[in-house]
Amino acid sequence: MVKINVKEARSQFSSLLDIVQEGDEVIILRRGKPVARLVSLESKAKVLPSLKDFRTSIRSKGKGLSQGVIQGREEERY
Template identity: 55%
Template sequence: MKTITVADAKAHLSALLAEVEAGDGVIITRRGKPVARLIPEPRSKGFDWSDLQLWVSAPPRPGLTVEEMRKQDML
């Protein structure tokens, strides 16, 4: 993992973000001590159409209201 000072991080933020997007981590230091770590966000799985097809084709659940579906994060 690359180590860089706060001043250099401020001066080269776009380049650092490009490195992080490529999968590299960066530790930012102040006066030689680590103060922050930039790491890539986990890649999202993306939308899978089969999930929607399963949901649409599933038999209706009796007594399930829109409000209950929202509470269960189905909508």
């Protein structure tokens, strides 16, 4: 991971893109505090399929929201 301040990032943007393309990430600092992160689009693409797998692997438990709303309307609530 490379950390660089805004002024240096502006002057070295092309080389920062090369770093990111190689798979590393770049943190851009303003007054010593991180404000942005440059990452490769390919790294994001790798994460998305695993998120889809995760969503399909989890199952909801109990009643669905619509079933709860319908039941609440049918029952006496007061």
